Amino acid sequence: MSNGTTSTTTAYNADSIIILEGLDAVRMRPAMYVGSTGAAGIMQLVIEVLQNALDEALTGHASILTVSVDRDGRWTVNDDGRGMPVDQHSSGRPIPEVLVSELHAGGKFKDGAYRLPGGLHGVGLTCVNALSAEFELEVRRDGGRWQGRWAAGRRAAPFVRIADDSTSGTRVMFLPDPAIFGVERAEPQAVERWLRSQSWLTSGLTCTLTVEGPGDQDHRTVRFSSDEGLAGFARWLAGHQELVHAAPIVVHDVGAAGGSGQDIPEVDAALLWTRAFAEDLVCFVNHVHTPLGGAHADGFRAAVGHALTRYARESRLLDQGARHGEPEERIDGSDAMEGLVAVLSVRMRDPHFEGQTKTRLLDDAAGRVVEAAVGAALSAWLRANPVDAAAIVGRAIEASRARLASRRASERARYERVEHLVDKDIYRQQFGIRSKNWHTSADWITNAGLLGLHGGSSQMKEDAVVLDVCCGSGVVGNSFKGKVGRVIGLDLTPEMVALSRTRLDEVVQGDVYDIPFPDNSFDGVCNREVLHLLPQPERPLSEIFRVLKPGGQFVVGQWVPFSAIDGPWMFQVVKKKQPLFVNNLYDEDMRALLSGAGFIGLTTQEFLQWEDIDNWIATWETPALHRHQIRDLYNHCPAEVRAVHPFEISPTGAIRDCWRWVIYSVFKPE
Amino acid sequence: MSEASERAAARYSQPALKEALTCEHLESTFRDEAAAAIECAYFSRIAEIEGEPEMARALRELGEQHSINAKGSLDLLMRARDPLTGRPIGSTVANMAAMRSFYATDAEIEGRRARTARNEGFSDIASWFQSLSRLRHAHAERLADLTPADAGSGDPS
Numbered sequence: 001m002s003n004g005t006t007s008t009t010t011a012y013n014a015d016s017i018i019i020l021e022g023l024d025a026v027r028m029r030p031a032m033y034v035g036s037t038g039a040a041g042i043m044q045l046v047i048e049v050l051q052n053a054l055d056e057a058l059t060g061h062a063s064i065l066t067v068s069v070d071r072d073g074r075w076t077v078n079d080d081g082r083g084m085p086v087d088q089h090s091s092g093r094p095i096p097e098v099l100v101s102e103l104h105a106g107g108k109f110k111d112g113a114y115r116l117p118g119g120l121h122g123v124g125l126t127c128v129n130a131l132s133a134e135f136e137l138e139v140r141r142d143g144g145r146w147q148g149r150w151a152a153g154r155r156a157a158p159f160v161r162i163a164d165d166s167t168s169g170t171r172v173m174f175l176p177d178p179a180i181f182g183v184e185r186a187e188p189q190a191v192e193r194w195l196r197s198q199s200w201l202t203s204g205l206t207c208t209l210t211v212e213g214p215g216d217q218d219h220r221t222v223r224f225s226s227d228e229g230l231a232g233f234a235r236w237l238a239g240h241q242e243l244v245h246a247a248p249i250v251v252h253d254v255g256a257a258g259g260s261g262q263d264i265p266e267v268d269a270a271l272l273w274t275r276a277f278a279e280d281l282v283c284f285v286n287h288v289h290t291p292l293g294g295a296h297a298d299g300f301r302a303a304v305g306h307a308l309t310r311y312a313r314e315s316r317l318l319d320q321g322a323r324h325g326e327p328e329e330r331i332d333g334s335d336a337m338e339g340l341v342a343v344l345s346v347r348m349r350d351p352h353f354e355g356q357t358k359t360r361l362l363d364d365a366a367g368r369v370v371e372a373a374v375g376a377a378l379s380a381w382l383r384a385n386p387v388d389a390a391a392i393v394g395r396a397i398e399a400s401r402a403r404l405a406s407r408r409a410s411e412r413a414r415y416e417r418v419e420h421l422v423d424k425d426i427y428r429q430q431f432g433i434r435s436k437n438w439h440t441s442a443d444w445i446t447n448a449g450l451l452g453l454h455g456g457s458s459q460m461k462e463d464a465v466v467l468d469v470c471c472g473s474g475v476v477g478n479s480f481k482g483k484v485g486r487v488i489g490l491d492l493t494p495e496m497v498a499l500s501r502t503r504l505d506e507v508v509q510g511d512v513y514d515i516p517f518p519d520n521s522f523d524g525v526c527n528r529e530v531l532h533l534l535p536q537p538e539r540p541l542s543e544i545f546r547v548l549k550p551g552g553q554f555v556v557g558q559w560v561p562f563s564a565i566d567g568p569w570m571f572q573v574v575k576k577k578q579p580l581f582v583n584n585l586y587d588e589d590m591r592a593l594l595s596g597a598g599f600i601g602l603t604t605q606e607f608l609q610w611e612d613i614d615n616w617i618a619t620w621e622t623p624a625l626h627r628h629q630i631r632d633l634y635n636h637c638p639a640e641v642r643a644v645h646p647f648e649i650s651p652t653g654a655i656r657d658c659w660r661w662v663i664y665s666v667f668k669p670e
Numbered sequence: 671m672s673e674a675s676e677r678a679a680a681r682y683s684q685p686a687l688k689e690a691l692t693c694e695h696l697e698s699t700f701r702d703e704a705a706a707a708i709e710c711a712y713f714s715r716i717a718e719i720e721g722e723p724e725m726a727r728a729l730r731e732l733g734e735q736h737s738i739n740a741k742g743s744l745d746l747l748m749r750a751r752d753p754l755t756g757r758p759i760g761s762t763v764a765n766m767a768a769m770r771s772f773y774a775t776d777a778e779i780e781g782r783r784a785r786t787a788r789n790e791g792f793s794d795i796a797s798w799f800q801s802l803s804r805l806r807h808a809h810a811e812r813l814a815d816l817t818p819a820d821a822g823s824g825d826p827s
Contacts, residue, residue, distance in 0.1 A: 298723040303721070336721070536793065582793040
């Protein structure tokens, strides 16, 4: 205090400066070290332990990696590697004690012990120890077995030899600390994915996962071992998608692209084009998954785009528009990647990552090596396989034309005052294509809880006749069945009409702007998630009002932003996904629209639904560029938006968004 | 140099910036640099996605320059006025008041833009303007909670 007066304010002096012991710092700011204090953070702990075990396999010293989780959330990872050194460290303590209780202690800082390590480099195991309520380390080597125990990073039992043992390896058991992670549990599926990936990436490695269920008989064990390498990985990622070519294209380059020096990264990749819309590029650096990509992913994209464009030009597959005074047709990198399932694995010394959890590679030089290696191998393959090459390039040209069509759709969905009509062909085309996989194209469509709230809102009599407007596959109208007498559907798209006829009593093809029924025809009307696609939504609402009988009920479901704060962000996400999106309807907009149309007696119910965004954006109408930009919107979401709009990004980069649905129920006055 | 001596140096060594054509030019430069910074970053990401890392890097680096230049222009504008609102800026209290004024005014402007877009048949753009208008109101309220109503109304010159 500069004026010399006494104060009860805490003094700021040498006593205020606290030097946190290494592990206390981790416990105080756990998210800084493992990304989060939720399920994703626990997953990171498991991965850290696994990564250490994997490093033994990568040096050829381990071939078996077993993982188990018990019903209390206690994880155990065991390998048959060399086992940690058990000698005394220069500090006087056994080396394993130092390794698990000192940050930045490890065998990966020097050449020799581990040539291309993954893990967090001396931070991983220490963080796991610091953030665990129970931590047990067991080492088997040199004919003995040693064990030590810790609790919340503090030593509970010294690391000592406990028995003779002729085997070798390391076992780590830990229980994530509930004081830090609450009741969160890591999803065993994420660990399963990791083990499956590593079994493909690491030749000769066998991985086993055992998950203890609630009952004694509910144990589940899965085992992964494969000699197929990345080709098998790509085939597995492609799943049941229709393939453009039968066998994956395999790239294997051991530093040849950049010379013979041993510091040139090794590049392995497998590429398989499918008829799906989304690209699926899974990247690894030293076997660590990098969900946000980085230099190696950029180099890969560049290689694919350039190789396909070069081949298309050489083979005269592009439209030579220049002859007609138009620019020559071109394939963007994003078009080339559409439908591509690929695995890229780079092994390099001393990689640089963005963030402690290694989500993005920063080394531009590695990107150039990947670009050269993948570009050369892919170009050679295309020239050697002209039939498959034509199919792949044709697929990219198709994507390029779809991108242009999507942009035109957005431009043509313009409603020029009352006298001009919406271009209905655009709606028919899009929903005609989407009808082929309508129910699997998004979770919200068949979500039972959400549908239940629509049908459950009914206050109509048992013999009521209900019109499902823009009925799609008829699932909303179907939710009223058993509560009313008859449900009739109305949809613009012939394919949707055919689909909904399997659910509804009768379906008519028609236009919501001009509903083909006389005034006062229905006891009820229902509709869901359509008004945001319709310019001038007042007009369809007035049509709905017209065909309802006096006293009739209208039930409409619509997702809306959580508040003014996430509205513009949500607008961008949805507009990029759906070019026909024209109204970012807030709750207050819906209320104003309904009362403006003359409805009364408004009641609402809210429903929070988690949508798998990667699946939601894997559709015909969403170009590849937009899919990337949508992921960017989530990955770089402003803190202000995050505070009001819940969503999750898993360590593998998968996105789940929480949508706020409101189901409005109103009546036409008697 | 203290804030007072900085102000004194500006006042006695140069004509009043806020009345000069140079001030308008500086504001234009600020807007251009800020817009170019965003455009370069946005285009850089597209180039990255399209598999053009060299172009992406070039655009990213140009964008970084534009960003610095926008701040350089703003540094000089501090002597005169806020390029968004014409209000005095400099101290955090004045800056907060300027931003609050921007949000409040722009909320109305975006609302008017929404009506025009709707009348011209651009429903999606109208909805975008409307969404921004709502956000501006929310931001004005957020800043109002942090600053007293009359803060920053004084002219630092």
